[in-house]
Amino acid sequence: xxxxxxxxxxxxxxxxxxxxxxxxxxxxxxxxxxxxxxxxxxxxxxxxxxxxxxxxxxxxxxxxxxxxxxxxxxxxxxxxxxxxxxxxxxxxxxxxxxxxxxxxxxxxxxxxxxxxxxxxxxxxxxxxxxxxxxxxxxxxxxxxxxxxxxxxxxxxxxxxxxxxxxxxxxxxxxxxxxxxxxxxxxxxxxxxxxxxxxxxxxxxxxxxxxxxxxxxxxxxxxxxxxxxxxxxxxxxxxxxxxxxxxxxxxxxxxxxxxxxxxxxxxxxxxxxxxxxxxxxxxxxxxxxxxxxxxxxxxxxxxxxxxxxxxxxxxxxxxxxxxxxxxxxxxxxxxxxxxxxxxxxxxxxxxxxxxxxxxxxxxxxxxxxxxxxxxxxxxxxxxxxxxxxxxxxxxxxxxxxxxxxxxxxxxxxxxxxxxxxxxxxxxxxxxxxxxxx
Numbered sequence: 001x002x003x004x005x006x007x008x009x010x011x012x013x014x015x016x017x018x019x020x021x022x023x024x025x026x027x028x029x030x031x032x033x034x035x036x037x038x039x040x041x042x043x044x045x046x047x048x049x050x051x052x053x054x055x056x057x058x059x060x061x062x063x064x065x066x067x068x069x070x071x072x073x074x075x076x077x078x079x080x081x082x083x084x085x086x087x088x089x090x091x092x093x094x095x096x097x098x099x100x101x102x103x104x105x106x107x108x109x110x111x112x113x114x115x116x117x118x119x120x121x122x123x124x125x126x127x128x129x130x131x132x133x134x135x136x137x138x139x140x141x142x143x144x145x146x147x148x149x150x151x152x153x154x155x156x157x158x159x160x161x162x163x164x165x166x167x168x169x170x171x172x173x174x175x176x177x178x179x180x181x182x183x184x185x186x187x188x189x190x191x192x193x194x195x196x197x198x199x200x201x202x203x204x205x206x207x208x209x210x211x212x213x214x215x216x217x218x219x220x221x222x223x224x225x226x227x228x229x230x231x232x233x234x235x236x237x238x239x240x241x242x243x244x245x246x247x248x249x250x251x252x253x254x255x256x257x258x259x260x261x262x263x264x265x266x267x268x269x270x271x272x273x274x275x276x277x278x279x280x281x282x283x284x285x286x287x288x289x290x291x292x293x294x295x296x297x298x299x300x301x302x303x304x305x306x307x308x309x310x311x312x313x314x315x316x317x318x319x320x321x322x323x324x325x326x327x328x329x330x331x332x333x334x335x336x337x338x339x340x341x342x343x344x345x346x347x348x349x350x351x352x353x354x355x356x357x358x359x360x361x362x363x364x365x366x367x368x369x370x371x372x373x374x375x376x377x378x379x380x381x382x383x384x385x386x387x388x389x390x391x392x393x394x395x396x397x398x399x400x401x402x403x404x405x406x407x408x409x410x411x412x413x414x415x416x417x418x419x420x421x422x423x424x425x426x427x428x429x430x431x432x433x434x435x436x
Contacts, residue, residue: 005246007169008239009179009231010266012213013254014222017161020230022061022252023267024168025050033171034063037164041116043156053253056262060253065157073157104155106134107146112159122167125233129162133229136205158226165230174269178239179231181213185222203228211238217261242277243270244361271361271381279307279357280334284347285314287322294323297344304340305333307357328357360387367417369398369409377417386425388417 007027009015025031031050038046049064065073113126134145141148150158169177184199184207191200198221199207206228215222247269254263289297298309308328316322325345329337331354338350361381366374367390375394380387390413398413399406 005174005269005271006239006243007172007174007177008243008268008270009177009235010268011179011182011223011227011231012216013218013261013263013265014183014185014224015227015231015265016224016254017158017165017226017230018063018065019227019252019254019265020165020267021063021161021168022050023250023265024165024172024252025063026061026252027172027247027250027267027269029168029171034164034168037160037167038065038156040118041112041159041163043159046156046160048160053257055251055253055257055264056259058251058262058264060251060262060264062253062255064255065160067153067156071153073154103149103151105147105149106130106137109150109155109159113163116163118163118167119170122163122170125166126163129166129229129233130158132206132232133158133202133225136202136225139205140201161226162230166234169234172269176236177234178237179210179235180238181211182207182228182231183213183215183218183222185218185220186215187219189221199223200225206232217258239270245270271363277357278331279328279355280331281351281353281355282327282329282334282338282341283324283351284341284345284349285316285322285324286345286347287316287320289323289346291323294325297325297341300340300344301327301337304337305329306337328355365417365420367413367420369413369416371398371402373398373401375413377413379417379421386418386421388414388421390414390417 009020009023021034025034034050035048038044038048045068047066049066051062053060053062110127110130113123113130116123118126131145134148137143137148138145149155169175184203187198188195189198189200200221202225203221203223206225207223210228210231245268248266250267250269251262251264252267254265256263294311298311301309306327306329310324310326310328312324314322314324325341325347327337327341334352338352341347341350363379365377365379367377369375375398376391378389378391380389390410395406395410395413398404399409402409
């Protein structure tokens with residue numbers, strides 16, 4: 001699915017499902033794809049409206065999901081203010097009350113997703129999203145997750161938001177997805193059962209373990225339960241420390257347009273950056289460790305955080321043949337790696353000094369070999385174009401299965417990888433900036 005790029009969600013003004021959908025469209029996802037989602041989920045009469053709006057001087061894409069008759073999910077308003085809230089707040093209905101046909105239980109929504117024509121990657125995350133939503137609301141209201149329900153408008157809106165918010169990254173071919181700190185807003189909002197504090201109780205539960213930011217000027221509910229759920233199922237946390245932006249101008253709009261801040265979610269498409277940073281070099285010389293135990297030492301060093309391990313033969317005092325072990329590691333891993341070197345070797349001392357490392361941006365892709373198996377290939381972004389190198393273990397495995405010489409397998413895989421990378425670069429250069 002992915003082409004080496006990754007995504008960063010920047011919810012400095014919060015996140016809701018419709019804001020993410022707008023940001024995905026602004027990043028290049030197809031409006032026709034999004035408009036077709038309701039019918040794929042079994043709601044052909046539901047429409048998706050897409051438009052460009054201004055948010056504090058920033059052009060952003062706004063998405064509204066409408067049911068027949070023009071109904072749409074209304075936001076929860078801040079207490080004491082009229083029409084100031086823009087994000088969704090799903091209204092909850094106690095499952096013990098008589099069923100009037102205007103709401104849908106979480107289990108029913110999950111069944112719709114399981115029957116829909118979705119990839120396994122999308123389906124698994126969408127199901128998990130509604131499981132998390134049901135668990136959070138159940139904890140708040142004292143109900144089993146499967147008995148939690150959403151009003152009809154909010155339920156269909158949540159289905160489109162969650163399925164679209166996940167599948168949109170598949171449409172873009174971007175993975176993994178990270179997030180910066182999340183703004184939750186401040187104050188109080190009106191909900192179905194009265195006035196509640198921000199963040200809403202279910203949102204607070206869904207954001208457990210997620211890094212939060214200061215709210216800045218945001219008043220009201222900045223992050224909704226749906227937005228919090230999408231963060232949980234899409235992102236493992238903060239982005240890598242070094243990266244470069246490919247597209248930093250994709251904004252998804254909320255419904256309100258305050259004068260003092262852009263009420264929108266920014267989606268950044270990024271790739272690994274040229275890396276220049278401090279590393280620590282650890283070195284030792286050994287003349288009393290049998291050579292057959294060098295490989296287990298090397299494996300242990302990599303497992304403990306080593307970035308690279310070099311071994312070469314040396315001549316030590318009294319003419320003895322020995323080995324020099326030199327390890328490159330990040331500064332915050334140096335103590336742990338040094339401890340591993342002491343434990344898994346016979347050394348009594350380690351030389352340690354700081355150095356600067358400059359590397360090319362790198363990523364990993366999968367290439368299908370001649371025998372139909374997937375092989376990992378490292379791609380380096382060189383100054384004169386991409387460089388590719390198949391992983392040795394995968395090359396050796398293909399050679400064993402096919403009986404071909406390993407160097408011929410590697411040469412064929414390198415050719416296949418270069419063709420794949422070149423076609424990806426050409427395809428991206430032909431994609432125009434799509435208007436919604």
